Amino acid sequence: MAELNIKLTVAYDGTAYHGWANQPGLKTIHGTLVECFSRLFGRKVGICGASRTDAGVHALGQTANICIDTPIPVANMQSAMNSYLPKDIAVTSVEVAPRGFDPINHATGKHYRYTLNTAKVRPVHSINYCWHYPYTLDTDKMDRAGRLMRCTHDFRTFASAKDHRRDSIRTLSRVDVRREGDWIYIDVEGNRFMYNMVRNIAGTLVDIGRGRWVPEDITEMLEARDRRCAGQLAPPQGLCLVKVYY
Amino acid sequence: MAELNIKLTVAYDGTAYHGWANQPGLKTIHGTLVECFSRLFGRKVGICGASRTDAGVHALGQTANICIDTPIPVANMQSAMNSYLPKDIAVTSVEVAPRGFDPINHATGKHYRYTLNTAKVRPVHSINYCWHYPYTLDTDKMDRAGRLMRCTHDFRTFASAKDHRRDSIRTLSRVDVRREGDWIYIDVEGNRFMYNMVRNIAGTLVDIGRGRWVPEDITEMLEARDRRCAGQLAPPQGLCLVKVYY
Structure with a gap:
């Protein structure tokens, strides 16, 4: 299997989270995505998000990427991810991005x-x-x-x-x-x-x-x-x- | 001071509550209203609601009444009540009802x-x-x-x-x-x-x-x-x- 660079669009209700960015011991959006996707893919995955939203801030279209090789077909990935995520976070789109796609530096x-x-x-x-x-x-x-x-x-x-x-x-x-x-x-x-x-x-x-x-x-x-x-x-x-x- | 029968319209987000009706040891809408209004009026008040909504059910126009004699003018009562209530409950109207008004039995x-x-x-x-x-x-x-x-x-x-x-x-x-x-x-x-x-x-x-x-x-x-x-x-x-x- 070749490693794919997957571009994700993520919506979330930020009410219950200490913002996007990982903070030891606190529940964050990034930490929750890492934890849920690591369970889904059976190993620790890295996720990079375009915007480090603050505690209480919401998103309809946060963008993130993960680089992963997995037997899960891309067509099934969105619903698989959403079944592992809590109800206040949802992946609204999944697409295969070019190999070097970087959600922070490529954002216009x-x-x-x-x-x-x-x-x-x-x-x-x-x-x-x-x-x-x-x-x-x-x-x-x-x-x-x-x-x-x-x-x-x-x-x-x-x-x-x-x-x-x-x-x-x-x-x-x-x-x-x-x-x-x-x-x-x-x-x-x-x-x-x-x-x-x-x-x-x-x-x-x-x-x-x-x-x-x-x-x-x-x-x-x-x-x-x-x-x-x-x-x-x-x-x-x-x-x-x-x-x-x- | 004469006792007034006050008709309240109440909106709430039921997410965090075990329904309207009082249940010992559980956070309910009714229990929260009683607690907040008792602090506001300086003594235990009784509240009667038109509908016993279940846990998780919401309201825009629940109706309730309290019988109270208080120096707080009716014109100031709504904002006083809302300043004592948590953010997921709000009184949306306050009116003086006829003496015998009963929110359950008079509902049409x-x-x-x-x-x-x-x-x-x-x-x-x-x-x-x-x-x-x-x-x-x-x-x-x-x-x-x-x-x-x-x-x-x-x-x-x-x-x-x-x-x-x-x-x-x-x-x-x-x-x-x-x-x-x-x-x-x-x-x-x-x-x-x-x-x-x-x-x-x-x-x-x-x-x-x-x-x-x-x-x-x-x-x-x-x-x-x-x-x-x-x-x-x-x-x-x-x-x-x-x-x-x-």
């Missing part, structure tokens, strides 16, 4: 969605999938601020102060804010992201929506290259990794 | 919704709010069968064998089955319900949808007055008490 972009609910009473059936923010938000202002973040900028201001990567130039192709009844969706697409970047953008847009700043302040914030100039960090459960582009 | 009807998902891959973010049934279901047949259950019948066949109430004549005004993409919704409205009645109806409609029986078999099932003549019991997490009518 990612789509994240941040979800808010502004109803007076918390939505009990969606409370783990949104930021419940029961106040008035001006979504037109939020959307105008989002537009000012588009294109290529230095996003140091919107990265966690803990992110020490030198290069903080990123390109966002989309920062859209739209309302549907009590729900507000912030869709962010870009080439690469710094640590906490989408949650810092979402929190800052919320601060603008409630009037702490005007949309045009975004330009000055970007120029400051200082985390202290941006708004609050939005909580993790509102964030979902929708898709990774290749 | 209830609306339940049963939700199925037929996607090949389980919907990880909704897995606690539906029956994931990844097979083909003929919803036209299910809807036709539902129509045959409408109006007044003896529903003994669709009650749990454990329900020993003599009177099993009930009136259903609505048993609708509709599909939206991978989702199927079964809406059932009626005057009163026997134990497990909606879940037995949902399970039987699923059996009809996959071809075990034809819709017209419903008539014979009703006539049999025997639980063994109906289909499977649908799992609890697909069921939601939408509204109680008065």
Whole structure:
């Protein structure tokens, strides 16, 4: 049998997990996939994921790969994997990738969605999938601020102060804010992201929506290259990794 | 202060609870409400709910009442209650009811919704709010069968064998089955319900949808007055008490 490089798309409810990345003694998405797939294939498998999502963050389209030679036909692999995984994680597609496919370095972009609910009473059936923010938000202002973040900028201001990567130039192709009844969706697409970047953008847009700043302040914030100039960090459960582009 | 009879509408995610009704040593919706409201009002309060939902069953519009004299103004009561409740339970309305209002005996009807998902891959973010049934279901047949259950019948066949109430004549005004993409919704409205009645109806409609029986078999099932003549019991997490009518 030849070793195959298998590209997986994975959806998960991050509520019960300490994020994607392995941490000794804690239940993580990556650790759960490794454990379940190792049982399925009868030996320890290595898995590499495109995005290290934080504790409580969700995914519809996380991408990962495993290199494996197995007698299990590719056509049966998805349902075999799903029968070994817990109900809050599911493989939504399996494809054979080129030999050198690398889910991190070959990614050309990612789509994240941040979800808010502004109803007076918390939505009990969606409370783990949104930021419940029961106040008035001006979504037109939020959307105008989002537009000012588009294109290529230095996003140091919107990265966690803990992110020490030198290069903080990123390109966002989309920062859209739209309302549907009590729900507000912030869709962010870009080439690469710094640590906490989408949650810092979402929190800052919320601060603008409630009037702490005007949309045009975004330009000055970007120029400051200082985390202290941006708004609050939005909580993790509102964030979902929708898709990774290749 | 005069004692008020307060009518509450309550929404909850039943996932983490052993149903509505109090059970010693187990976390229940009723027990949680009693505990939280007793802390809020500074003394033990009694709560009566319209429907004893099972473990894992959800509600958008459970109705309950408490009789209380308190200095807390009615206008502030909802937000006070919600600040004491856990995030998976919320009071969605508070009103002063007539002195003799009784949520069980004054109810004129209830609306339940049963939700199925037929996607090949389980919907990880909704897995606690539906029956994931990844097979083909003929919803036209299910809807036709539902129509045959409408109006007044003896529903003994669709009650749990454990329900020993003599009177099993009930009136259903609505048993609708509709599909939206991978989702199927079964809406059932009626005057009163026997134990497990909606879940037995949902399970039987699923059996009809996959071809075990034809819709017209419903008539014979009703006539049999025997639980063994109906289909499977649908799992609890697909069921939601939408509204109680008065």
